[in-house]
Amino acid sequence: MTIAPLVRRVVSLPLLWLLAGFLGTTLIRFAPGFAVDERELDARLTADSVASIRQERAHQTNPVAYYLSFTGGLLSGDLGVSRTLGRPVRELLRDRIPVTARLAGWGLLGAWGVALAAALAPVAWPGYGLRTVTSLAGGLILSIPAAVVALIFLHGNWPREAAAAVVLFPRLHNYCSRTIDHVQALPHVLLARAKGARPVSVLLRHILAPALPQLIALAGVSLSMALGVCIPLEVLCDVPGIGQLAWQSAMGRDLPVLVSLTLLTAAVTMTANLAADLTLFALGKRT
C-alpha cells in the first residue's frame, strides 16, 4: 500500500463525517412521527398548549437549514438542547460517554479474549473436536437475542460488561477462527512445529502475528459492532449510557441528540477503520 490513498482518506474524512451527519439528519427528519410529541395526547392540555408544543418543533423541519445551524453550533461546541430531556446535548454526552465506553471497552476486551482463545484452542489442541465445540457455542450464543443475554446476566446479577462480551463474542469468533485457521494451515507454522518450537511461541509468533492484519481490520469493525450491542444492553439493563440515550431519543425523535449521536458513531466508525488501516500500513512497511 502506498501512502497517497491513506493521506487522501485522512483528508476526506471530515467531509465524509459531515456528510454522515447530514444524511442522518435527513433520515430522522423524514421518519414518521418526527413532528409529534407524546404530550399532544394529554387531554389536560389546552389547545393553545398543544399548538405551542407543535410549534417547538417547527424550526427543525427543514433538514438543510437545521443541519447548517447545527454545524454552526458545532464549531463553538454547542450541540443544541435535547427536546425530550430538555438538557444540553453536550452535557448528556459528557455524562454518558464514559459509561458506554466502559461497557463497550470491557465487553470488547472480554469478547476478543474469548474469541481469540476459542479460535486458538482448536489449533493448539487439535483433534479433540474443539473446533466443533467452539463454533457450536458461537452459533448457540448467536441465536440468543441480545435482550435475553442481558436478562440472563441480570438474573444472575453478573456484570453487564460480561453480557456485552457474550453478545459480541460470536460475532468476532467466526472471523477470528477463520483467519487463524487460514494462517495455521500455512507451511511456516508446520515448520515452526517441526523445529520443536514451543506451542506458545507457535501460537503467538507464527499464527497470531501473521493473522494480525485481518484481526486489526476486524478490530476496526468490532468497535462499531460494540456500539450497536450497547443499545439493547443499555436499554434493558437501564445503563445510563449512549445506547440508552440513542434508543430514547429515537423513540422521541429527538433530532439534536440523534444528529450528535450519528456524528459520534460516524466518528468512532471512521476513526476505528482509519486507525486499522494506518496500523496495517505501518505493519506493511515493516515486512
Add this chain to the structure above:
Amino acid sequence: MRTRSLCPPPWRNRAGDSLMNSLLHLRISAGYTGRPAVLDGLDLSIERGEILALVGQSGSGKSSLALAALKLLGYKGGWVRGEVWFEGVDLMKLSERDMRCYRGRRISLVLQSPASSLNPWLKLGTQFREAWVAHRPEEASLWRCHAEEALEWVDLPADFLNRRPGQVSLGQAQRVLIAMAILHKPALLIADEPTSALDVITQAGILQLFARLNQQLKTAILYISHDLLSVASLAHRVAILEQGKVVDSGGVDEIFLYPAHPFTRRLIAALPNISWADSLGGLMKGLRVVDSEATMENGPAFAVKDPFAVKDPTVTASRPDLDSTIGIL
C-alpha cells in the same frame, strides 16, 4: 520454562527391541477424518546415514508420511495409528511435550515451498534463535554462533540473520530452511519435495548440499520427491509409494534399471523415453561421488554416492553407449 534435562535422551537404545536397529521404522496407517485412509499399513525403515528416496504420485500420501513421522499430522486435521520407531523409541507413545524434543533436534523437516515456510513477520535471525532456544534454552546466548555456522554450511553469509524473509530469493530461502534444519545436527532430515519450487540450477545446488550434509554430518535423509532425476542422483535407496503402501523398494539401480513392481514400471516408463533413460544412466554414471571438499567447490553440480559401484555386470553390459552420453553432459 522446561529444561532440556526433562526430556529423555532420545538416542538411547532400548534393549530387546527388534525395531531399534533402524534409525526410523514406520508401521503406520494415517488419514484425515471423514475420508479413506491415506496411508494404509505402510511399513518403511531408514537406516542411519542413509538417503532414502520416497517416490510416488501426487496424492499417494508422501507428505502425510513426512508429517506422520513427526507426529504433526494432527495439526493438519489428520490421524495416525501404528508405530513410529525412532532410535529405539516408539514416538507414537510419547506425549506432545516429549515429542517436541525430537522435532528439530533429532528429526528435522524441510518443506516444498521455501517462500511460505518462513514466517514473513520474523527476521531470519529470530527464527534461527527460536529454533536454537527451543532445544538449548540453557545455551540461549550461543544461538548466533550456531546459526552462523549453519548458514556457513549452506553457503550463506552471516548477515542473512538480519534479513527478513521477503528479502531473500527462493533458493536462498530454501538454504536458510536447510540451515535451520541442521542447526542441531539431527540424525534424520525429512525433505518433502524440497526442490520442486526451484529452478534447475538452484535445484542442483540444493541436492549437492543434501549430499554433503549426508556425508559430512552423517545425517540420514528421507528424500520425498516425484522428481526421478533428482532421486536417481541423490538417493541410496528408493521406496515406491502407491495407494498408501510401499509397493517396491531397493537400491536406486535395482529400482530404476530393473523395476519389478508394475507400478514402478509404469513410473519409470513415464519418464521421457530412451533419451531420458539414457541420460539418467549417464547421469548416474557420470556423477561419481566426489568426496573431497575441493571437488565440492569446483566439481560437478551433483555429488552422489556412486550408484554404479556395481555388483551386477549386466547393468553395464546392457548400456553400451553410456560413455558417449557422458560426453554430451
Add this chain to the structure above:
Amino acid sequence: MIRQFLLVAALALPVAGEGGGTLRLCLRSEPRSLHPLEAAEESSETVRYLTAGVLVRINRQTQRAEPELARSWKITDGGRRITFQLREGIQFSDGSPFGAQDVVYTFAELASDELRSPAADAFRTAPGRVSAKALSEASVTILLPAPVAGLERLFDAVAILPRAGRSLDRSVLGPFRISQHQPGSFILLERNPHYWKKDSSGRKLPYLDAVRLDIQQNREIEMLRFRRGEIHMINKLDPELFERLAAEEPGSAFNAGPSMEPEQMWFNQANGSPLPEYKRAWFGSRNFRNAISHSIRRQDLARIAFLGRAAAAAGPVSEANQYWFNRQLKPRQHDPKLAKRLLVSDGFRWQGSKLVDRGGHPVQFSIITNSGNKTRAKMAALIQQDLGEIGIDVRITPLDFPSLIERISRTFQYDACLLGLVNVDLDPNGQMNVWLSSSGNHQWNPNQKSPATAWEAEIDHLMRSQAATLDPERRKKHFDKVQRIVWEQEPFLYLVYKNALAAAAPSLRNFKPVAMFPQGFWNADQIVVSSTVAQSRR
C-alpha cells in the same frame, strides 16, 4: 404466616429515635422536568407528589379534597374565586417560613405564558389570567377568568413554590426533597426535616429517611430487583408478573381492584382522513360500531390478555371513580346474533364466510396499536379472532409511538386504533378535551368546526353545562348522560379496565395501595420500611 405478620406490622410504627428507612422504587422513565409546575408525565408527577406541598390534597382513598397547606377554603363569585386560609407556622425544607406571598408567587409563575403544563392549563378555561392576591400573611384569594366546577381539586396539582430568590431544589413543602439526581440513573429524595405534618402520636412525618427512585424501564427487571429485595414496591404491575408473584409470594401481591385507566378502541371518523368513502360509511355507522362491540368477548380480553386481572368496561369512567361512575351502564356482552342483526340492518351481508358491505366491499380493516406492549398485542390478537368469527378480516399493525401519534393526530391514515388512556383526574372536567368536538383530543374526529353529528353536539352541550354549574348533583346527572350517549354511540369501544396491581415487600408498613395515582405511595409520608424484616429477607 406473612399475612398475619403484616397485619401486626401495619400497626407498628417506628420506635422513637429509629429512622423509617429508605423506600426504594422504580420510575419507568427519566422525568422530563423536575420543575413541579412543568410536571406532565408520570415520572415528573411522582417526584412532584413526593416533594411538593399543595394547598388542597385529594385523599386517594376517599377521593375527597382535604385541606393541606390551606386550613380551609371558600369558593365564591359563582366558582370564579377561591379564598384560602393558610396554615401557620409551616416552614419550607430550608427552614424559611411559608406564607401567602409564596402562594401569590406560585400563581404568578403558573400564569406565565411560556408555561405549558396540565397544572397550568387547568386554570386556562377561558381567555384572561389567573390572579392571586394575598389578603393577609395567612390568607390568599385567587380569581379565575371563568367559573370552574370542582375548582378546589385543581390545587392538588399545584406545587407551592418558595417566593422569588430561593432555591427551588432545596425549598419544598412536601415530605421529601431532592438530595441527589443522577440523570438516567436515579433520584434520591431525603426527608424534609421541616415537614409540617405529624402523626396522631405527635411524631413528625415522614417516617422514611429517604426515597430512592431508580430509573428502570424494563418490567421484568423491576420484578427481578423486587424479588432480590433491592426495591420495596412496584406500582401498576403487569398481570403476568402479578400472577407470578401471587403464586410465589402471595403476601407481596396486592390487587386494588379496577383502575381508572381504560383500554379502548376507536374507528377513524376524522373529516380529513384519506379513507375511502365506503370505509367512512362503516365507521360512521352506529350499528357497525355496536356490532363490532358486540362481537368482542370482553370477558376473554380480561381473562386471557390480563389473566383475569381486569374488568369488562362499559364507559369512560371506571367504578374506581366512586362519585362519577355511571352504575347503570353495563359492559356490552358478546352477542354475535345481535351483531349480525345490526350489520344486516346496515346492508352488510355474507359472501361465504366473509362479510361484505352494501357495495360488495369485503369488510377488512387494520387496527393500529403501540408496539412493545405485550398485553395490548394479546388483546389485538383476541379481537382479531373474535371479529374473524363474524367474517371481518382484521389486520394488526403495531407502530412505534410517534408514528402512531402522527397517524391519529395528523395524517389520519388509519382505520382503527387500540390504545389505553391514562386518567389521572377524577373530575369530568379533566376529560373536557376528549369530549368537546372542537378539541384536538376528540380522537375519533378531532378539531371539528361544528359537531358532525347530533349526539356529538349533545355531548358538547352536556359537557359545557356540567362545567358551568357548581351543583355536584346536576353535574353528575349531565355527565351520566354523556356516559350513556357514549355507551350508545360507541365512538370509543371501551374494552376493559385493568386492575391496579402492586407489589410490596413485607418490610413495608402502612402500605395501602389504591387505584388512583400514585397507587402504592399516596401515603408516602406514613410508610415505613422496617429494617428488621428487610434484613431477614436478605
Add this chain to the structure above:
Amino acid sequence: MSLAQRIAWLLIAVIVTAAALASWIVPASYDRQFRDEIQAPPSKAHPLGTDELGRDRLSRLLHGTQVSLLLAPAAAFLATLLAALAGTLAGWRGGWLDHALESVCDLTMSLPWMFLLLTVRAALPLDVAPMTSVAITFFLLGALGWAGPARVVRAGARALRDSDYMLMARAQGYRGWRLPVWHLLPGLRPVLTAQFWTSVPLFILAEANLSLLGLGVVEPMPSWGGLLKEMESLPAIGRNPWILAPAVVLLMTLASLYVLMGAKEEEA
C-alpha cells in the same frame, strides 16, 4: 460421510420436511386460539403446549420455521451478494472506486437506519398482507446489511487480485468482467459462505427486533424471531421449558449447517 454429517443431513431434512408439511402434521392452525387452554403444558393435543393466547406452539414453531427458513437465508444471501459485488469491485478495481466504496461503507455503518425502516413502514399501507410485510422486512435487512461484510470481502479480493492464479487467468486471456466474476468470486467463496452463515441467525433476530417498530412479522403470523423473543420472560422458561423449543430448533439447524459447511470446506 462422517457420522456427524449424516446426523446433520438428517436433522436438516427433518426440520425442512416438518416445516414444509406444517399444515398437515400440526393439530391446529397457527392462529387458532384455544381460549380454554392457555399456557397449557404439552399434551397429546398440543405436543409443545399452547402459548399465552392458547395457540398451539408446535404449529407456530413449524409455521415460523417456514417463514424464517425461507426469508432469513434470502436476506443473508442478498446481503452477502451485495457485499460480494461491492467488495469485489472495490478490491478489484482499486483506485477511486475503492476509495468511494470505502466511504460508502463507513457511511452505511454509521447512519441510523432505523428511521429508514420506520419511513418505509409509513409508506406502506397498513393492511399489507403479513407475508408481504415480512418479506419487505427481510429485504430491507438484507439490503442494509452489506457494509460490514463488504469490507472483509474487499480485503480478500485485494489479496486474491495479486495472486498467481489470477495471473494465470489473465494469461489465459480472461478480461473485463469475466475475470472478477469467474475467478475472483470463486476464490472468495470461503469468506462469503462464512459471512452468509453468520448473518442468517442475525437476520432472524433482527426481524424479531424490528417487530417492535411495526415492521416485523405481525400477529398472528409466527416467526422464529418472535418465538425467540418469548424467551425474554426468563422466569417463565423455568416453569415452561418447552418455550425453548424454537431456540433448540434454530440451534439444531445452525449446528447442522456448520457441520455440513465445515465438511464442504475440507473437501475444497
